[in-house]
Amino acid sequence: MASLELKGVRKSFGSTLILEDVSLTLDAREFVAFLGPSGSGKSTLLRIIAGLETADAGEVWLESFRIDPLPPGERGVAMVFQHYALYPHMSVRENMAFGLRNARVPKDEIERRIADAARVLEIEPLLDRKPGEMSGGQRQRVAIGRALVKEPKLFLLDEPLSNLDAALRLRTRVELAQLKQRVDAAVIMVTHDQAEAMTLADRIVVINDRTIQQVGPPMEIYNRPANVFVAQFVGSPAMTLVPAQLAENGDYATLKIGDGTVVETRVPRDRLPPSAHFRLGLRPEAVRVVGSGEATSKAKVELVERLGERTLVYARLGDGQPITAEDQRDSRLKIGDEIALRIDGAAAHVFDADGAGYHRTGA
Amino acid sequence: MTSARDWRGLLFVAPFLLLYSVILIFPLLRGVWLSFNQVDLFGDGHFVGLGNYARLLNDPIFGTSLINTFEVTLMIVPALTIIALGLAMALNRGSRNAAIFRGIFFSSAVLSVTIVTLIWRFVLAPDAGLLGELWKAFGWQPLPFLSDENLVLPALAITTIWWSVGFPMLLFLAGLQQIPGDMYEAAALDNASRWTTFSRITLPSLRRTVVLVVMLQTAAQLQLFGQSQLLTAGGPSGASRTAVLFLFETAFGRWELGYASAAAELLFLIILAVTITQYWATGRATAAQGGR
Amino acid sequence: MAADFRRGRLTPLGWAALVIGAALMLAPLTWAVLLSLKDNAALVGHSEAALHGPYTLDNYVAIFGNSLTTRWLLNSTIVALGQTAGVLILASLAGYGFARLDFPFRRTLFVIVLIGLAVPSQAVILPQHELFAWLHLHNSYPGLILPGLIAPFGVFFMTTYMRGIPRELDEAAMLDGASRWTTFWKVILPLTVPAQSTLAVFTFLGAWNDYWWPLISATRSDMYTLTVGLAAAQMNYAQTSGLGYLMAQAVFASIPIFIVYIIFQKQIVRAMAGTAV
Numbered sequence: 001m002a003s004l005e006l007k008g009v010r011k012s013f014g015s016t017l018i019l020e021d022v023s024l025t026l027d028a029r030e031f032v033a034f035l036g037p038s039g040s041g042k043s044t045l046l047r048i049i050a051g052l053e054t055a056d057a058g059e060v061w062l063e064s065f066r067i068d069p070l071p072p073g074e075r076g077v078a079m080v081f082q083h084y085a086l087y088p089h090m091s092v093r094e095n096m097a098f099g100l101r102n103a104r105v106p107k108d109e110i111e112r113r114i115a116d117a118a119r120v121l122e123i124e125p126l127l128d129r130k131p132g133e134m135s136g137g138q139r140q141r142v143a144i145g146r147a148l149v150k151e152p153k154l155f156l157l158d159e160p161l162s163n164l165d166a167a168l169r170l171r172t173r174v175e176l177a178q179l180k181q182r183v184d185a186a187v188i189m190v191t192h193d194q195a196e197a198m199t200l201a202d203r204i205v206v207i208n209d210r211t212i213q214q215v216g217p218p219m220e221i222y223n224r225p226a227n228v229f230v231a232q233f234v235g236s237p238a239m240t241l242v243p244a245q246l247a248e249n250g251d252y253a254t255l256k257i258g259d260g261t262v263v264e265t266r267v268p269r270d271r272l273p274p275s276a277h278f279r280l281g282l283r284p285e286a287v288r289v290v291g292s293g294e295a296t297s298k299a300k301v302e303l304v305e306r307l308g309e310r311t312l313v314y315a316r317l318g319d320g321q322p323i324t325a326e327d328q329r330d331s332r333l334k335i336g337d338e339i340a341l342r343i344d345g346a347a348a349h350v351f352d353a354d355g356a357g358y359h360r361t362g363a
Numbered sequence: 364m365t366s367a368r369d370w371r372g373l374l375f376v377a378p379f380l381l382l383y384s385v386i387l388i389f390p391l392l393r394g395v396w397l398s399f400n401q402v403d404l405f406g407d408g409h410f411v412g413l414g415n416y417a418r419l420l421n422d423p424i425f426g427t428s429l430i431n432t433f434e435v436t437l438m439i440v441p442a443l444t445i446i447a448l449g450l451a452m453a454l455n456r457g458s459r460n461a462a463i464f465r466g467i468f469f470s471s472a473v474l475s476v477t478i479v480t481l482i483w484r485f486v487l488a489p490d491a492g493l494l495g496e497l498w499k500a501f502g503w504q505p506l507p508f509l510s511d512e513n514l515v516l517p518a519l520a521i522t523t524i525w526w527s528v529g530f531p532m533l534l535f536l537a538g539l540q541q542i543p544g545d546m547y548e549a550a551a552l553d554n555a556s557r558w559t560t561f562s563r564i565t566l567p568s569l570r571r572t573v574v575l576v577v578m579l580q581t582a583a584q585l586q587l588f589g590q591s592q593l594l595t596a597g598g599p600s601g602a603s604r605t606a607v608l609f610l611f612e613t614a615f616g617r618w619e620l621g622y623a624s625a626a627a628e629l630l631f632l633i634i635l636a637v638t639i640t641q642y643w644a645t646g647r648a649t650a651a652q653g654g655r
Numbered sequence: 656m657a658a659d660f661r662r663g664r665l666t667p668l669g670w671a672a673l674v675i676g677a678a679l680m681l682a683p684l685t686w687a688v689l690l691s692l693k694d695n696a697a698l699v700g701h702s703e704a705a706l707h708g709p710y711t712l713d714n715y716v717a718i719f720g721n722s723l724t725t726r727w728l729l730n731s732t733i734v735a736l737g738q739t740a741g742v743l744i745l746a747s748l749a750g751y752g753f754a755r756l757d758f759p760f761r762r763t764l765f766v767i768v769l770i771g772l773a774v775p776s777q778a779v780i781l782p783q784h785e786l787f788a789w790l791h792l793h794n795s796y797p798g799l800i801l802p803g804l805i806a807p808f809g810v811f812f813m814t815t816y817m818r819g820i821p822r823e824l825d826e827a828a829m830l831d832g833a834s835r836w837t838t839f840w841k842v843i844l845p846l847t848v849p850a851q852s853t854l855a856v857f858t859f860l861g862a863w864n865d866y867w868w869p870l871i872s873a874t875r876s877d878m879y880t881l882t883v884g885l886a887a888a889q890m891n892y893a894q895t896s897g898l899g900y901l902m903a904q905a906v907f908a909s910i911p912i913f914i915v916y917i918i919f920q921k922q923i924v925r926a927m928a929g930t931a932v
Contacts, residue, residue, distance in 0.1 A: 052826050073832025085823035089845040098841070099831030150831075371835070372756030379749040379810060380764060387771055387805045390782030397781060446676075453665055453673055466920070467677045470684070473916045473923075474909055475864035477885040481905040482687045484889065491702035491898060493686045499703075525680065533924060586775055589866050593886055607777050614781050615871060624781050631778040638773075 002061075003028045003186035004049065004154055009058035011044055018044045020210040022058070031180045031187045033201035037233070038192060042207040043158065046190045050079050050156050063153050073102065078147035079156040083163060084139045086131040092118075092142050093127045096149045103150075113149040120182065121145050137168045144179065157189040161196060176200055194234045198222070206230050228355040231281050237312060240287070240324050241351065244280040246272070253350055253358075255280050258319035261297040264345040266360035273352050281349030281357070284312055287325040288342050289333070295340030299323060304333050315339060397624035408621060415625035425626060427601055428609040429633075431516060435605065436584040438520035439527075444576055447528055451535030452565070465536070472529030476589030483522045484509075484594055509595050512602040519590050519603055526590075527583075531576045538572030539565070574645045578638055585634050606630050691715070691906045695897025702898065714903030724904060726877055727884035728911070731863055733796055734880055738803035738862040739855050745804055746854060747847065750813025751839050755825060765814070771807035776867055784871055794878040799869055803862050809854055816850040817843060856915070856922040863912055881908045 004026040011019040019041045026032055034042040047053040049060055051072030060068040067075040078099075086095050093114060100110045118124045121141045131139055140160070147155055160176065161169045177200055180187055191197050197204045198218040206213040206221060206229075214226035225231035225239075232238045244255035244263070253267045257280060265280075272278070299315035302322075311331040316322055325341050327333060350358045398415055402408035419425050450468055454461045471479065486493040487508040495505035508518040542565065550560045566573075588607040591597055597604030597612070604612075610630065614623035665673075690698065692710035718724045752758070753765050783802060784793075792798030820843060828838040866882040873879050879887065885908055888901060916923060 050826075050830060052829065071832075072826075072829040077830070079827070079830050081823045081827060083821065083823055085821065085827035087824065087827070087842055098828075098833070102832040102834075102837065369756065369758055372752055372758030372761070375752030375756060375839070376749045376758075376764065379745040380768075382745070382801070383768065383771065383805055383807075386783065386786070386802055387774065387779060388767070390779040390786060391774060393782035393785070394779055450673075450676070453669055464673055464677055467680050470913070470916070471680060473860060473864075473912050475882045475885075475912075476866050477882045477889070478905050478909050481885055481889050481901065482683045485690060485702070485898065485902065486683045486686060490700075491698070493682065496703045496706075525683065582775070586777055588777075589886075593889060596890075610777060610780075614784075620781055620785075627778050627781060631775060634775060635773065 002026065003030060003063060004188070005059075005061040006045075006049070007059040007061070009045070009048060009055045009060070011041075011048060011053065011055050017210055019048075019055075022212055024205060024212065024215065026186050026188070027202075029184065029186060031189070031200060031202045033197035033204045034188060034190045034207055035194060035197040035204050035234070036192065036207035036213075040208045041210050042190050045207065046079075046156055046158055046188060049154070049188065050077055051075055073099070076153040077156055078150045078152035078154075079158065080140075080143045080147050080160050082159040084131070084143040086139060086142060086146070088131050091128050091130055092123065092134075092145075095131070095142060096146045099146070099150050110149075113151070114145075117145040117148045120148070136164055137172065140164065140172060141175075148179075148183070151185075153185050155183065155185055155187040157187065159190055159192070161191070161193070173199060194236070198234075204234075206233065208233070224359045225281075225349065225357050227357050228279070228281075228351050231349065231351070231357060235283060237284060237324055239349070240282045240284075240322070242280045242282065242321055242323065244278050244350075246276045246278060253278075254345075255350065257317070258321050259297060259317040261317070261343060263296070263343050263348055265348045265350060266346045267348075267350045267358045268361060271358050272350065275353060277353055279351040281351055282323065282343065283347065284324045284326040286344045286347035287323060288344070289313055289325055289327040289331070289339050290342040292340045294342050296343050297341045299325070299339055299341050301333050301335055301337045301339055303335065304331065306331070313339070315341070317341075394624050394627060397621050398628045399625075400621045402621040402624075403618055411621070415622050416629065418622065419625055419629060424601060424604070425606075425609055428597075428604045428606045431602070431604055432585055432587065432606045435516050435520055435523075435587060435603075436581060438517060439523050439584050440577060440580045442520070443524050443527060443531060443580055444573065446524065447531035447576065448535050448569070448573075450528070450532045451539055452561075454532075455536055455539045465532070468532055469529030471526050474526065476526070477593060479522065479526045480590055480593035483525070487518055487522075487594075510599050512599055515595055515599065515603040519587070519594065522590055522594065523584070523587065527580070531580065534572055534576055535569065538569045542568040570645075574641070578641050581641065582634050582638055585630070585637065687902045687905055690899055691902035693899045695899045698898045714900045715907065717900055718903055718907050723876060723879075724881075724884065724907070727879050727881045728908075730796075730799070730873075730878060731881040732911075734799045734803075734869070735859050735862040737796065737800040739858045741800065741804040742806045742809045742858045743851055743855055746806060746809030746813045747844060747851070748839075749810045750817050750847075751843060753810070753814040754817035755822075755843070756835070768807050768810050771805065772811065780867070780871060783868075787872060793872050794875045798872050799878070799880065802868050802872075803858075803865065806858065809858065812854055813847065813850060816847055820846055852919075853922045856919045859915065860912070860923070863915075 002025050004024075006022055006024040009019055009022040011017075022045060034045060036042040044053060048055045048068075051067070051070065055068060058068075059066055062076060065076075067077075087098065090098065096114045096117065097110050100113065105113075114127070118127055121144060123138065123141050123145060126134060126138055126142065131142070134142070140163075144160075157176075161172055164172055173196065176189075180200070189197075189200060198221075201218060203215060203217055204221050205215050208229050214221060214230045216224075221230060221234050225234065228241065232241070242257045244257045247254045247256040247262055249269070251269055252265055253269050253272055254262060254264045255278060256262050263280060297317055299317050301313055301315050303314040305312040305314070306329075308329065310329055311327040311333070313325045313327050313331070313333055314322065315325060323341070325339075333339065346360065352358070397408070399410060399412055400408035401411045401414065450464075454465050454468075485491055489495045489505035489507050489510075492505070494508070498505045506514060508514045546564050546568070547560065550564055555563070586607050587605045588611065591603050591605045591608045592611065595603045597608050606626070607630070610623050610626045613619050613626060686705070689705040689710075690702065691714055692712070693705050694709075694711055694713065697704045749768075753761065753768075787793050787798050787801075790798075792801070824842055824846075825838055828842045833842065864882060865880075866886065869880045869883045870886065873883055876884070876887065885904055888904060
């Protein structure tokens with residue numbers, strides 16, 4: 001059964017269009033991340049689902065009920081806010097009970113749910129404290145607890161990790177993953193952090209420029225980006241795009257780039273539109289620093305970034321085209337070195353003039 | 364918010380707005396209307412156009428009361444501003460002594476005008492007053508502060524300064540707290556003298572507060588009433604009658620409601636004009652300074 | 656010490672000026688207290704007698720024997736508390752409306768409220784007097800209280816304060832199924848307690864010390880507030896029972912407000928200073 005369904009949602013503020021004709025279906029118990037840069041409309045979409053904004057057009061359905069005409073409190077959704085939005089004058093217990101009291105849940109039932117949530121989130125010792133007396137991580141758990149006790153059909157998380165420091169962010173990521181296993185509801189998380197989306201989500205919805213760019217499981221988004229935006233937004237460092245000419249006929253596209261290198265991709269030739277001009281998409285792992293024997297191209301090193309488990313090399317090809325390559329972890333390269341590169345055509349992506357992506361078949 | 368535009372929101376502001384319309388807006392408009400009519404306690408009014416205003420401009424009593432008002436305002440506002448600024452600078456420190464002094468200088472501000480005048484009547488009175496006793500102790504003739512035409516306005520001014528110094532002092536203290544400490548550190552490193560520090564850092568930083576104090580005090584003193592009514596009843600021979608006292612006597616002594624309304628409107632316009640002029644002038648000065 | 660750059664040291668001359676200033680502030684108050692402690696007869700023609708004993712509390716005892724002064728004290732208390740409560744309620748409701756809710760003409764109405772800040776009380780006193788005469792409200796508590804409820808500053812103050820509260824809290828309450836009223840009452844209002852106390856002290860002081868409206872509205876001596884009562888007493892000075900008694904009334908009338916001042920010093924300072932920022 002579908003959990004959430006968005007049908008043709010449209011929203012503008014004044015004359016500024018924020019969302020254009022967004023449709024989407026979530027499966028039951030699915031964890032979906034809305035990924036996009038700030039201003040992409042992802043938060044607005046979340047707020048429309050929550051009922052904090054009203055869509056200009058379109059419908060929102062949750063488990064076969066149309067919820068967009070309902071006020072936020074009656075939609076069966078719970079939200080964890082970016083800054084937690086805990087009521088500062090209420091204890092943790094009162095924070096969690098507030099929504100249940102408004103919904104006229106019986107007192108002993110409220111008690112039971114709070115006790116359960118507190119146990120699961122390990123916040124039992126905090127129940128009588130106020131938000132001001134807690135750390136950021138504790139507040140985060142309480143915010144999750146407040147959503148949990150409502151036993152919603154859908155959780156909405158608005159940038160849930162953005163206010164935590166790096167160490168806590170990793171820990172909380174693990175906790176969110178565990179939470180997902182425990183709750184019998186779908187989860188939507190809004191984030192601008194692709195690593196968060198990749199690790200947590202069953203499916204990622206990449207949103208940019210008022211509309212959905214691509215929907216799919218994390219590895220599909222990474223391996224088969226639908227367009228240039230997705231290709232460059234997902235993955236770090238960003239994919240290198242190199243202008244290229246279609247070189248010769250064959251089953252697979254063979255492309256020639258500015259410095260003369262010919263790259264034999266595994267992208268079926270007949271999928272491409274009739275044009276000679278494309279862009280070659282190369283992630284660093286598709287461009288390796290090699291000995292001159294196996295090289296396809298030459299380049300000059302501009303910057304070396306040692307990440308520990310691997311080394312990234314920012315270089316320029318003979319025609320001045322920047323390219324990002326990967327070297328082994330103990331790389332001795334330094335700025336100004338002339339290096340030999342091997343471009344792995346099997347891992348390359350092709351983008352047409354409109355930005356649409358084409359990928360190898362299979363994998 | 365879910366509510367695009369919701370009439371129910373009006374319910375929250377309605378109680379205030381209702382009272383506000385009845386008790387302030389309606390009287391404000393009604394006052395303008397009254398000022399164009401001749402109304403007294405008994406008869407129905409009749410429309411006289413600008414007649415009341417013309418009469419006001421030719422009324423020497425009103426003229427004198429306006430001049431008195433301006434004079435006393437000019438005596439009070441600059442002195443009050445300078446004293447309050449000096450006190451604030453001297454007392455802008457964390458010590459316990461400073462806190463006690465702040466308390467002393469603010470204490471009079473919580474008193475009502477009736478208590479203040481009651482106390483000062485027996486400070487100023489030559490026969491039973493503190494100053495009179497002091498003068499006598501030095502073997503001088505006590506000065507008749509409240510019955511001498513030349514002394515009475517200064518006496519009102521001194522009483523008012525004593526009463527009002529606390530509030531502007533607090534405003535200046537708040538302003539001083541806003542000045543970042545590193546500006547003074549930088550000045551100290553540059554070997555700036557006390558005067559340079561004051562004129563180049565403190566005063567420019569307090570510019571907004573000075574403007575606020577002067578504007579608020581001017582508007583308040585142009586409405587000076589209680590001191591004049593209670594200490595001297597406007598005397599001797601009108602030498603301390605202020606504009607609001609004139610209005611009060613005309614309205615609630617002689618019940619010339621239309622005429623008093625015209626005086627009220629005129630005074631309202633004067634206060635508005637003075638305030639706007641001050642605001643405009645300081646705005647221009649700031650712009651000129653910024654343009655250097 | 657960074658603090659020293661900022662404050663500079665106060666020179667001995669500066670301290671001397673401060674002490675003299677403080678003496679000038681305190682002298683009239685002290686004089687009033689001393690006069691109040693003297694037997695009335697001893698002061699006739701000899702107010703310098705106040706500088707030495709014998710002192711007596713007779714004048715204060717006499718105040719409690721005078722039902723009018725205690726009645727004025729009661730009236731002042733009722734009026735000041737009534738106005739304070741009323742202003743808090745009206746300003747909180749209106750502040751929430753202006754800060755959070757969207758309704759037709761919201762901006763216009765807010766501007767109209769702000770205009771009220773510039774209207775001096777003398778500009779409306781005549782029609783107000785007329786209005787309350789029509790309503791037969793003079794010489795009554797509602798008559799004394801109502802004009803004080805028109806506090807544009809309070810509305811402005813609460814609106815500004817509530818705008819400073821994160822909107823996420825309202826939204827969290829909406830998702831928690833709270834109605835507008837519940838959101839206001841249970842979420843926003845408790846967070847405005849600091850502002851409420853500041854506004855309360857501010858309003859109370861203003862109401863307690865107001866002379867202008869009760870002077871005009873209360874014409875029966877049993878409906879006087881303390882300010883008007885004391886004004887009447889000093890204007891009839893010649894006929895009253897004497898200088899000491901008059902001063903005892905002044906001191907007696909100052910005591911409640913000094914107590915309020917001492918207890919709520921922080922709020923008063925914040926309220927006054929807050930208008931500057």
